[in-house]
Amino acid sequence: MTGYLHSIETMGAVDGPGIRTVVFMQGCFARCIYCHNPDTWKLNGGKVYEANEIVKIAKRYKPYYGKDGGVTFSGGEPLLQGEFITECMKALKKEGINSIIDTSGTYFDEHTAYAIEQAQMIILDIKHWDAKLFKEITSISQKNLLKIIEIINKKEKPVWIRQVIVPGINDTENNIKRLNEFIKNIKNIENIELLGYHNLGEAKWEKLNLKYRLKGTPQMDPKKLEKLNNLLNFPTREMLMHLEK
Template identity: 45%
Template sequence: MQKGRIHSIESMGLVDGPGIRTVLFFQGCKLRCKYCHNPDTWEMQGGKEMDVSEIMKMLKRFQPYYGNTGGITCSGGEPLLQLEFLTELFKACKKENISTCLDTAGYGYGDYEELLNYTDLVILDVKHYLSEHYNGLTAGDFSVPTKFLEAVKKKGIPLWIRHVVVPNLTDSKEHIKGLREYIKAIPNVEKVELLPYHTLGVEKYKVMGIQYPFNDLLPMSKEKTIQLQNMLLDSIS
């Protein structure tokens, strides 16, 4: 039986997909986003080792709370880095009629075909829609999430898009217009959400002895984020 490394578990998540959900935060991430608030999830060797049967036992205990819409959401870190374990877990969930949601930046490797056969919803964190800016923001390769998105589009899986709005970086009207065009080309998007940049993770960097890239940057205004969200949604719908 596959074993995975889990950073933490939230038993009653309300913002990680529809309904009440158990959220598994996977350990490990290859991206180094400049605004990351969970640097403690980066290393693959951290977290707690768990097998699928252990997790299923817990999920069945919580299942009465899920109702018709709730279920499990696998987040991170980056769940796709533990692809075989994630696939086995989602397969087991579908046998028990537990709804599956994958919250991801799309930054994994391998063939996603089997995993997506057991995935009800994908929440995709779009870091940036332009290759050169994507690399500058995440130190990652834009072709990696692009490949994952193509697999999701091919399967026609319902998709929620999330995008962090960072002051002076991704908060201009021009940027939002570009994001709108990027999203318009994706056929299976059900929801789009802009998230304001915050500084809640800064303390973790100090504790871990890591330099925080955006040291002098103030949190994003929630009011401006709402304005940009309205502008984005008006032009998509």
């Protein structure tokens, strides 16, 4: 079976615990207004890989994974190729390599539950708790996210939550309060990260002749981001790393 890939990062350190091989899948139906990788949107715009090629690459880096590391399927939207990543994850499991799915929760089909079943953990990038703003940011209905949360809960998968904080859109204390409420519906949250908006993707939009709607939006102030992080009811990645030392 083959899948469309954007790229592979062999020694990733931020997309899940430990050292990870990050497989960036090609294709995404969302059109997030701050997307850093609009070049991943077109499904057949990437390179074609066989599932066993992914396993071969991951096996090469296995010595670096330690007890926590492994493979992360990111994107684009990895659930768009749910059948392919399920096959990869099953084969990786046979080699003793764990897998994570890093999803925006914007896509759902008959393969989604099988894919989530195979992952040892999910990174869930929640674009917004408010259904109307979710649609404005992503162009997709929030119903897909709710279905995916239901599956994650049913399968009792651990979750890392992420949200990009954009000045003027969701950089308020009220947003964090409501986000805290929203994620109470997710059972096994292990940590949560707020990521500051930056405009490094803007040049890619221009290169693709796309209109960047956030033109002129300032980068997120790190001090304000820290303040918002402190309002979260769940441990942040930084707090966990501090505790582990």
